Amino acid sequence: MGDHAAVGNSVKVVPDGVRAFGNTALEAADHVARAGAVDLQANLSALSSALGLIGGDFLAAFAAAQSEHTRAVAHLSLAYASSGTAAHDTATGYETVVAEQAAALTNAAVSNLPGAAQ
Numbered sequence: 001m002g003d004h005a006a007v008g009n010s011v012k013v014v015p016d017g018v019r020a021f022g023n024t025a026l027e028a029a030d031h032v033a034r035a036g037a038v039d040l041q042a043n044l045s046a047l048s049s050a051l052g053l054i055g056g057d058f059l060a061a062f063a064a065a066q067s068e069h070t071r072a073v074a075h076l077s078l079a080y081a082s083s084g085t086a087a088h089d090t091a092t093g094y095e096t097v098v099a100e101q102a103a104a105l106t107n108a109a110v111s112n113l114p115g116a117a118q
Contacts, residue, residue: 015091022087029080036073040066 044063051058 013091013094015095018087018091018094022084022091024084025080025087026084029077029084032073032080033077036070036077038066038070040070 040063043066044059047055047059047062
C-alpha cells in the first residue's frame, strides 16, 4: 500500500493564470468602488427640497442607510483589491521559489559531476 503514489496529491500553479485572476479582482474592485460612489449631501439636498419639513425623520433614516451602504461597498471593494494584490504576490512567490529550487538543483548536479571541485 505504501508503494503507490496517491493520485491527485500534487499542485500545479500557473503564475500567469494567478496574475490574470488578480487583474480581474483588481478590476472588480475598481468597478465596485465607482458604482458605490455616492454624493450623500447632494442626495439629501434633493430629497430635502422634495419632502420638506415633514420628511425629516425619513431623511435621517435615509442618510444613515446610505452611509452604511457606502461603507459596505467600500469594504467589498477593499476585499476585491486585497485578493488581487495577494494573487500577484502569490504568483511572484511561486516563481521565486521555483527559480531558487532550479538553481539549487543545478548547483547540486554540477557539483556532483566527475572532476568537479568538492
